[in-house]
Amino acid sequence: MKLIPLAWVRRLTPALRPLRVAVDGGWLRGSDLDACLGVVHPLLKVQRVMAQVLERRWVADDMLALTLHANGHWQGARPGQHLQLYLEVDGVRLSRSYSLTASNADGRLEIAVQRKDGGRVSALLVERLAVGDTVEIGTVAGALHWPSQAQGVLLLAAGSGITALLGVLREALAQGFSAPVTLLHYVRTPGQRAFVELLEQLQQRYTNVQVHAVFTDPACKAADGTARGRFAAAHLDQLGVTADQVLACGPAGFVERVSAWAQIAGLGEALQFEAFTPPHLPAVQDAHQAVSLRFARSHQQATGDNQRSLLEQAEAEGLRPAFGCRQGICASCTCLLLGGAVRDLRSGAVLREPGQPIRLCVSAPVGDVEIDL
Numbered sequence: 001m002k003l004i005p006l007a008w009v010r011r012l013t014p015a016l017r018p019l020r021v022a023v024d025g026g027w028l029r030g031s032d033l034d035a036c037l038g039v040v041h042p043l044l045k046v047q048r049v050m051a052q053v054l055e056r057r058w059v060a061d062d063m064l065a066l067t068l069h070a071n072g073h074w075q076g077a078r079p080g081q082h083l084q085l086y087l088e089v090d091g092v093r094l095s096r097s098y099s100l101t102a103s104n105a106d107g108r109l110e111i112a113v114q115r116k117d118g119g120r121v122s123a124l125l126v127e128r129l130a131v132g133d134t135v136e137i138g139t140v141a142g143a144l145h146w147p148s149q150a151q152g153v154l155l156l157a158a159g160s161g162i163t164a165l166l167g168v169l170r171e172a173l174a175q176g177f178s179a180p181v182t183l184l185h186y187v188r189t190p191g192q193r194a195f196v197e198l199l200e201q202l203q204q205r206y207t208n209v210q211v212h213a214v215f216t217d218p219a220c221k222a223a224d225g226t227a228r229g230r231f232a233a234a235h236l237d238q239l240g241v242t243a244d245q246v247l248a249c250g251p252a253g254f255v256e257r258v259s260a261w262a263q264i265a266g267l268g269e270a271l272q273f274e275a276f277t278p279p280h281l282p283a284v285q286d287a288h289q290a291v292s293l294r295f296a297r298s299h300q301q302a303t304g305d306n307q308r309s310l311l312e313q314a315e316a317e318g319l320r321p322a323f324g325c326r327q328g329i330c331a332s333c334t335c336l337l338l339g340g341a342v343r344d345l346r347s348g349a350v351l352r353e354p355g356q357p358i359r360l361c362v363s364a365p366v367g368d369v370e371i372d373l
């Protein structure tokens with residue numbers, strides 16, 4: 001039920017401050033207040049950032065763009081950053097991270113969701129989320145930024161990596177960036193090219209922008225008869241790309257390929273990248289060892305091992321820790337280490353400071369551990 005329009009919800013938010021103070025002070029429960037406020041409008045909340053779906057639009061065979069309108073708690077974000085979206089599935093709260101392809105000061109924002117085989121959250125968003133439905137928004141993260149002083153920018157996207165790069169590109173062009181920009185979008189088949197119309201409009205409007213699709217399926221011919229296959233330096237030569245700054249976004253394997261090329265090319269800090277699938281975590285070198293796991297808040301204890309992440313081991317014990325990316329980026333799974341030590345599976349660093357926040361998805365126990373879960 002909606003007794004007031006969404007525009008009023010956004011205006012009313014500052015007036016909720018006394019309620020927030022009462023919730024922070026423990027005098028009132030946020031969930032009770034939210035239930036009462038929900039009678040007025042489902043997006044009216046004491047603290048939570050909620051958003052309503054304004055529009056659904058297919059932008060590729062397997063990608064749906066969602067325009068959302070956030071309530072007044074939304075603090076805004078830079079295009080190219082990614083946000084956590086929360087959904088409840090069969091009583092389990094799930095979250096996934098999506099890049100912002102657009103973000104406006106009036107609380108309107110756009111993300112794009114790629115349908116994935118077996119993807120629980122993407123299937124729900126793509127198939128069931130309707131215009132008018134609400135979702136909860138969590139933390140915003142991501143450090144990709146436009147190199148505004150560059151003499152030329154190369155954008156390398158693979159699959160849904162286009163979403164983050166499209167966000168930064170649109171903003172840069174709107175702000176008057178006029179040096180050459182070349183975008184190479186790697187997709188398996190032509191149907192997976194996303195935002196084709198929008199990219200064509202950008203090319204027509206901004207003569208400094210060149211967009212090329214590169215098909216990785218050997219059966220698909222390149223649209224311009226040039227580059228084909230997985231990313232290779234030869235593609236840049238074929239297209240005559242010159243750029244002093246590079247932004248790359250895609251699955252871990254793609255980003256690793258680009259990083260290897262950038263290292264040989266001596267790009268150093270001129271390369272910014274973001275991977276949206278878990279990187280290959282090096283195997284733990286220590287011999288397999290049984291360890292004791294204590295989950296303090298759940299009052300549970302279990303026998304685990306020093307090989308797997310604490311997120312996997314907690315889930316195996318039936319716990320439901322919050323998670324998002326499962327690759328150490330989004331911080332959704334952050335939890336306090338209360339005792340013992342853990343190894344960061346990405347860097348190998350051992351963390352043993354009691355009270356230290358750790359990311360469960362990339363932390364494995366070094367010995368017996370206690371965590372605040």
Ligand code: FES
Nearest residue numbers: 324325326331361
């Ligand atoms: S789930 Fe994203 S950091 Fe662990």
